[in-house]
Amino acid sequence: MSESIGNEMYTLRINGQDRPVVDAWVGESLLYVLRERLELPGAKGACEQGECGSCTVLMDGDAVCSCLVMAATAVGAEIVTVEGLIEKDPSMAATAEVIASQITDVQQAFITEGGVQCGFCTPGLIVAVHHLLDKNPDPTELQVKESISGNICRCTGYGRIFAAVEAVVQVRKASR
């Protein structure tokens, strides 16, 4: 059945959980809903016109700009945010040490290779790189560049980010 949503509740499927969105204007972007309504501030808002990629999330397996998704139209879609890439152990407290032990190989490589400076673009890039390597475990340099061409970083000059991607590719290859 078609779902018609007025200014009442709708439910989104985010990081494997059903998350009700209550008392929200239905024209809000997914980015706004994630950050302001659902306490998921990982996706960042900068350009709000799909140019910077800092709000990148996965929607039904595609990397998309959450600022350009009307949240209410995302009912029925599987959404994964940067928070959802980590497989959390719910029995452990969220201390800094615990979180550090749970970060993904891509996140660790960004830290180790110096791919994080101011950090604003990082969550979007982490999602984009996970998306790339899930689909293509051994990308060429051009494929890496194209796949993150929608994510603007003004600090690093991208060199350290490419190094981080390459490091993940090599580690994953070795452990295959």
Next chain:
Amino acid sequence: MTVAVPLSLIEAFDELARTPDARLIQGGTDLMVEINFNHVKPVDVIALRRIKELRTWQVNSNNTITIGSGVPYQEMEVGQLKELLPALAEAARTVGSPQIRAAGTLGGNLGTCSPAGDGLPVLFALDAIVHLQSLKSSRDLSIHEFMLGVKRNARHTNEIITGVTVPVLDGWQGYAKVGVRNAMVISVASACLAVDKKNNSVRIALGAVGPTIIRCRDAESWLVQQLDLTSATSIDTTIAQEFGRRVALESKPIDDHRSTAEYRRHAVGVLAQRLITRAYTS
């Protein structure tokens, strides 16, 4: 405000009957920018993204391809669509970023009808047929009749753009655009060239240099007299240059925040020259 998310065309027409002034959205990459910047506050929205019948494409028996209005650009960059419609694949690859190409669709490009829409010059060069459907009827319009002006098209408010049909041509085809940088850019000027060997014709369509996409009929017919399109393996630089000059003459660019008319006119001439040179050097 209401947001409807129909799962089939029938449900979408029900919603459209209930809210006749609703904004239709596919990937949302145009409308959400307007909303985010408070340029519009729509009363009702019907989102078409979950209608499966709009997200498919097929090769027809008469050597044409029908692409549903909800097929995202990323699907046109690869596989059989890329093989059979190389110009569309090249245009798709220049749309925004991977994130935009995962969401953006030809249906959205047609609905918005911006002269800078990257899919549109390809549809004009291929003489695409646009399929429109309402609850009770359906009609097919030539793309040349569909696009009326800047962000204006011939869709009636009770209709949904269901897809387009384009021919598979025998001959080189490609797309080129100029923007302020390489990635993620709205075109300042663009061009699609397609050679149709079977009919001994060449088609060139220009984007972002007029209120609609422009087909350069004079330059097309001039070139056919200079060059045997079916057997030529190379092209004289002087012919390519003159072709570019004639194409530029047919553009109708304006000055705006993205570029000047003068630069745009020059740029489409260069693009046309490059495209025809690429067509006859491989």
